[in-house]
Amino acid sequence: MFDEPMSKHTSWRLGGPADRYYVPADLEDLQNFLADLETGLDILWVGLGSNMLVRDGGFRGLVIAPLNALNEIQLNPDGGIYAESGVSCAKLAKFCRNEGLAGADFFAGIPGTIGGALAMNAGAFGGETWTAVEQLFMLDRRGLLVERNAAEFEVGYRRVTLPHEEWFAAALFRFDRRAAGEDSNIRQLLQQRNATQPIGQPSCGSVFKNPPGKHAAQLIEAAGLKGYCLGTACVSDKHANFIISTAATTSHDVEALIEHIRVSVAAKFDICLESEVHIVGEAL
Ligand SMILES: Cc1cc2nc3c(=O)[nH]c(=O)nc-3n(C[C@H](O)[C@H](O)[C@H](O)COP(=O)(O)OP(=O)(O)OC[C@H]3O[C@@H](n4cnc5c(N)ncnc54)[C@H](O)[C@@H]3O)c2cc1C
Numbered sequence: 207m208f209d210e211p212m213s214k215h216t217s218w219r220l221g222g223p224a225d226r227y228y229v230p231a232d233l234e235d236l237q238n239f240l241a242d243l244e245t246g247l248d249i250l251w252v253g254l255g256s257n258m259l260v261r262d263g264g265f266r267g268l269v270i271a272p273l274n275a276l277n278e279i280q281l282n283p284d285g286g287i288y289a290e291s292g293v294s295c296a297k298l299a300k301f302c303r304n305e306g307l308a309g310a311d312f313f314a315g316i317p318g319t320i321g322g323a324l325a326m327n328a329g330a331f332g333g334e335t336w337t338a339v340e341q342l343f344m345l346d347r348r349g350l351l352v353e354r355n356a357a358e359f360e361v362g363y364r365r366v367t368l369p370h371e372e373w374f375a376a377a378l379f380r381f382d383r384r385a386a387g388e389d390s391n392i393r394q395l396l397q398q399r400n401a402t403q404p405i406g407q408p409s410c411g412s413v414f415k416n417p418p419g420k421h422a423a424q425l426i427e428a429a430g431l432k433g434y435c436l437g438t439a440c441v442s443d444k445h446a447n448f449i450i451s452t453a454a455t456t457s458h459d460v461e462a463l464i465e466h467i468r469v470s471v472a473a474k475f476d477i478c479l480e481s482e483v484h485i486v487g488e489a490l
Contacts, residue, residue: 208226212252218457221264225265225268227269228269232275253321254273258486259484259485272292275292276290287302289320291377309333313328325368327366409450410449411448413467415482427446429475439455440463441467458489464483
């Protein structure tokens with residue numbers, strides 16, 4: 207597809223057009239597509255767009271969207287879970303629960319894909335994506351599959367360094383067996399989210415990373431910004447680290463609000479908040 211509005215593919219419902227937008231039929235189709243692709247084109251992988259702000263001018267290059275395409279998930283005979291990058295985190299959590307595996311419940315409430323969770327080292331309620339990752343299946347710029355061990359990656363808090371021009375096609379996870387009588391707590395974790403987060407409103411979750419020993423939400427609230435709006439982009443009055451957009455909001459508004467929060471928190475507490483959300487594309 208050409209000139210595809212990225213507002214259709216991000217959880218803020220914001221963002222100008224991508225020059226090209228490609229949804230593969232499956233992994234082999236994507237490999238062939240990449241093998242034939244001209245060089246010099248910028249490539250951006252987008253999962254559920256739930257941690258991404260695409261600017262209003264859009265993205266000059268190719269977007270690859272594996273959601274519902276690279277969708278295979280299976281339990282290997284040795285107990286490992288193979289999941290392709292377009293599988294949703296919720297599906298991984300439920301698959302593991304049904305297979306009697308522990309440690310994947312936290313994925314249930316993360317509204318992203320496995321590819322996005324790997325790229326962000328997504329985590330919640332004490333769990334983190336990369337603690338269970340054993341092996342990665344990377345796709346390179348020429349469509350070749352490269353197998354890598356988890357130890358080859360530099361992984362931190364909501365941060366992973368990828369080899370140049372390689373992206374996650376799939377991963378092999380290893381979770382422990384659930385102890386006899388131990389229950390999945392997916393339902394409780396989802397309830398906890400609903401109680402504390404503005405679920406259902408367009409956002410990208412937490413905008414800022416928590417600085418060491420502090421909570422970004424508490425700092426933003428203490429800076430007097432809970433509920434604060436700049437244009438139609440507003441700091442949530444339920445969770446101060448969430449920014450909520452409306453149909454009238456632009457990416458420019460959101461970026462300006464992010465900057466305003468950063469400057470206000472720095473002025474009041476001398477702490478520089480670092481964005482968790484990835485900002486891509488060009489301004490209008
Ligand atoms: C309501 C709400 C709650 C949230 N709660 C949490 C939470 O509890 N914990 C948490 O960690 N996050 C949370 N998030 C943020 C977000 O859901 C996660 O970061 C998620 O992992 C992003 O996945 P995605 O597929 O949507 O990635 P996208 O937003 O599409 O992409 C994010 C980044 O990953 C890259 N990427 C995507 N796929 C690939 C791939 N296959 N290969 C290489 N790079 C890739 C993109 O290029 C981009 O740089 C929340 C968001 C919302 C809206």
